[in-house]
Amino acid sequence: MGDNTIRLKKIKDAAEIVRSLREILIEEEALAGAVKNYGNDEIILTEGKLNENLSIILDGKIRLVKFDENDVCTEVDSLEKGDLMGVVSFFSGEPAFATVQTATPVSLLTLDREQFDRLAEEHPKLRRLLDELIIVNMVNRYRRGVRMRMEIETLSRDLESERNTLKDTLAKLENTHNRLVHQEKMATLGQLVAGIAHEINNPVSALSRGVDNLTEQLKTLLSEYADETEKSLFAFGLESGATDSDAEKVLLDELEKAYPDMERSLLRVIARTGAKGIKLLEKPLKAHKKSEAMAVLRKSAMFFEAGLFIKNVKVSAERIGNLVKGLKSYSRQYHTESELADLRDGIKDTLSILSNRLKKVAVRLNLPALPKVRCQVAEMNQVWTNLIINACDAMEDSAVPGRQPTLDISCGGSDDKAWVKIADNGPGMDEDTRKKIFDPNFTTKRMKGTNFGLGLGLSISVEIIQKHGGRIGLETEPGKGARFTVTLPAAKD
Amino acid sequence: MNRIFILCVEDEPEVLDAIVKDLAEFEKVFPVESARSSDEARRMVKKIAAAKDKVGLIICDHIMPDENGVELLTDLQTRPETAQARKVLLTGQAGLDATIKAINEAGLNHYIAKPWKKEELAAVVKKELTQYVIMNERNLMPYMGVVDAAKIAEAIHIRGYGADR
Numbered sequence: 001m002g003d004n005t006i007r008l009k010k011i012k013d014a015a016e017i018v019r020s021l022r023e024i025l026i027e028e029e030a031l032a033g034a035v036k037n038y039g040n041d042e043i044i045l046t047e048g049k050l051n052e053n054l055s056i057i058l059d060g061k062i063r064l065v066k067f068d069e070n071d072v073c074t075e076v077d078s079l080e081k082g083d084l085m086g087v088v089s090f091f092s093g094e095p096a097f098a099t100v101q102t103a104t105p106v107s108l109l110t111l112d113r114e115q116f117d118r119l120a121e122e123h124p125k126l127r128r129l130l131d132e133l134i135i136v137n138m139v140n141r142y143r144r145g146v147r148m149r150m151e152i153e154t155l156s157r158d159l160e161s162e163r164n165t166l167k168d169t170l171a172k173l174e175n176t177h178n179r180l181v182h183q184e185k186m187a188t189l190g191q192l193v194a195g196i197a198h199e200i201n202n203p204v205s206a207l208s209r210g211v212d213n214l215t216e217q218l219k220t221l222l223s224e225y226a227d228e229t230e231k232s233l234f235a236f237g238l239e240s241g242a243t244d245s246d247a248e249k250v251l252l253d254e255l256e257k258a259y260p261d262m263e264r265s266l267l268r269v270i271a272r273t274g275a276k277g278i279k280l281l282e283k284p285l286k287a288h289k290k291s292e293a294m295a296v297l298r299k300s301a302m303f304f305e306a307g308l309f310i311k312n313v314k315v316s317a318e319r320i321g322n323l324v325k326g327l328k329s330y331s332r333q334y335h336t337e338s339e340l341a342d343l344r345d346g347i348k349d350t351l352s353i354l355s356n357r358l359k360k361v362a363v364r365l366n367l368p369a370l371p372k373v374r375c376q377v378a379e380m381n382q383v384w385t386n387l388i389i390n391a392c393d394a395m396e397d398s399a400v401p402g403r404q405p406t407l408d409i410s411c412g413g414s415d416d417k418a419w420v421k422i423a424d425n426g427p428g429m430d431e432d433t434r435k436k437i438f439d440p441n442f443t444t445k446r447m448k449g450t451n452f453g454l455g456l457g458l459s460i461s462v463e464i465i466q467k468h469g470g471r472i473g474l475e476t477e478p479g480k481g482a483r484f485t486v487t488l489p490a491a492k493d
Numbered sequence: 494m495n496r497i498f499i500l501c502v503e504d505e506p507e508v509l510d511a512i513v514k515d516l517a518e519f520e521k522v523f524p525v526e527s528a529r530s531s532d533e534a535r536r537m538v539k540k541i542a543a544a545k546d547k548v549g550l551i552i553c554d555h556i557m558p559d560e561n562g563v564e565l566l567t568d569l570q571t572r573p574e575t576a577q578a579r580k581v582l583l584t585g586q587a588g589l590d591a592t593i594k595a596i597n598e599a600g601l602n603h604y605i606a607k608p609w610k611k612e613e614l615a616a617v618v619k620k621e622l623t624q625y626v627i628m629n630e631r632n633l634m635p636y637m638g639v640v641d642a643a644k645i646a647e648a649i650h651i652r653g654y655g656a657d658r
Binding site for chain 2: 242245263264265268305308309312315316356359360
């Protein structure tokens with residue numbers, strides 16, 4: 001290996017090289033004039049200009065800056081003692097790729113091409129040193145490049161991470177907003193329901209009392225003005241149970257055959273009076289061709305129907321009354337504190353409110369005694385409502401002809417906890433859905449007219465349950481329905 | 494026997510009593526049959542067909558256990574025994590979608606919202622039965638007393654022209 005070969009094995013520290021360089025320079029007085037000194041913030045070389053000089057920093061710090069299209073200045077590199085300046089543009093002939101500015105007072109050794117060539121020729125040792133310096137510089141720059149690359153990567157990752165955090169925060173915010181809107185709606189709904197319930201109460205009371213009084217007065221009137229048959233028929237009407245469709249239809253058919261010239265509507269009422277009634281009406285029936293007998297039959301039918309329709313009014317008034325009671329109990333408008341509650345009452349109230357929704361569903365209850373729970377009854381009713389409606393929707397969406405949708409509700413408990421299980425025989429959920437089902441904004445409900453899921457129901461239910469110190473569990477497999485179990489701590493008393 | 498039946502389908506017994514009672518005036522000519530579920534409704538349709546009678550009008554509730562009213566009517570629309578029958582929904586709760594389906598797929602002729610007034614129900618029944626007999630019966634005279642006499646008279650008159658050709 002000759003003198004002119006660059007030895008890569010040993011890369012000296014740049015500062016050391018500069019020291020050697022200085023020693024040589026001191027020997028070479030001719031180069032004394034090549035040392036230039038600059039103050040702070042002086043521009044030595046402008047970006048884009050051609051550079052004919054190679055400089056070595058003997059002392060001080062230099063910054064390389066670039067200006068972008070908006071004239072924003074970015075520091076792209078910094079050089080210090082022992083670094084070479086202008087290397088790239090000197091050797092390549094390309095214009096300077098950055099503006100060179102002093103950061104501190106700087107002492108530069110600047111060689112133009114002529115000086116550089118002469119020096120290199122006359123002092124091979126110097127040439128070697130310069131070559132080594134160039135390599136050290138290039139290696140350092142490369143290292144700096146690599147380091148900067150790593151920093152960029154780290155910054156990118158941090159940025160990504162922050163962006164994700166922001167996304168999460170945004171989602172949480174939206175969620176909270178939706179929940180608040182939902183709560184507002186529930187509160188307003190609760191008030192509306194309570195208002196209506198109170199409004200209905202009065203007419204319902206008048207209805208019930210009215211019909212009871214009416215019944216008594218009619219009975220009294222009848223005892224004075226009606227004969228035994230008529231009184232009995234009125235009583236049969238009052239007592240009649242739900243229409244026994246099939247038996248009565250059979251009776252009607254027989255009567256139509258036996259008395260083909262009589263009006264079907266009249267025969268229907270007679271059939272309705274049942275075996276006992278028909279017995280009472282045997283005589284006029286047999287004599288029905290005579291007009292007096294027909295008159296008797298028509299009057300008798302009226303007595304029966306009077307009793308029947310009064311019974312219907314009573315039954316209906318009672319139903320309304322119970323619905324209103326159920327509504328008030330369900331919404332608990334005036335009890336906003338916790339109560340010591342038997343969860344079964346809330347479940348029954350909820351089933352009563354939802355009875356219309358459950359018309360197609362077979363509801364099986366297994367509700368043994370369970371420990372009382374301290375809870376906000378109206379909120380827990382929201383939970384039952386949500387779970388039952390979800391079950392109904394699931395079973396409805398996947399209706400299988402011949403298979404009756406079934407809702408099984410059971411409960412139980414031990415000393416320290418009470419649980420309620422709500423199970424359906426719907427389509428069940430796959431693993432994926434099961435994991436996401438409690439997430440806010442996740443829904444499996446399709447848009448069907450005004451029936452669509454916001455995905456809030458279950459997540460709000462979960463919040464309510466957790467607020468009460470309880471948990472909710474889910475077992476489900478595709479094709480095998482779903483079973484939600486709500487467990488709450490028993491009241492300690 | 495060629496009687497034309499009115500079939501009432503309603504699962505709540507007290508409501509069914511009320512409907513049947515309101516139809517009493519039509520029963521002189523159009524016998525009433527009742528059903529408390531869609532299953533029973535189908536059985537009654539079979540019974541009526543077996544006796545060689547016809548179903549002229551079906552008055553149906555919507556929300557019922559098992560199948561709901563619109564589904565039932567849609568199915569009956571496809572069956573020969575009931576395809577010609579006039580169909581009326583008497584309900585408190587058919588939503589828009591169900592009603593649209595009833596109109597488009599079940600040939601629904603009229604929709605009455607519960608609670609109903611007797612006069613309203615009677616007017617609808619009269620109108621629908623009139624339409625049924627005009628479209629399906631050769632001899633319209635027997636029905637004069639119960640349905641819309643003016644329309645029947647008009648129909649007979651118009652048919653008179655056709656028979657002359």
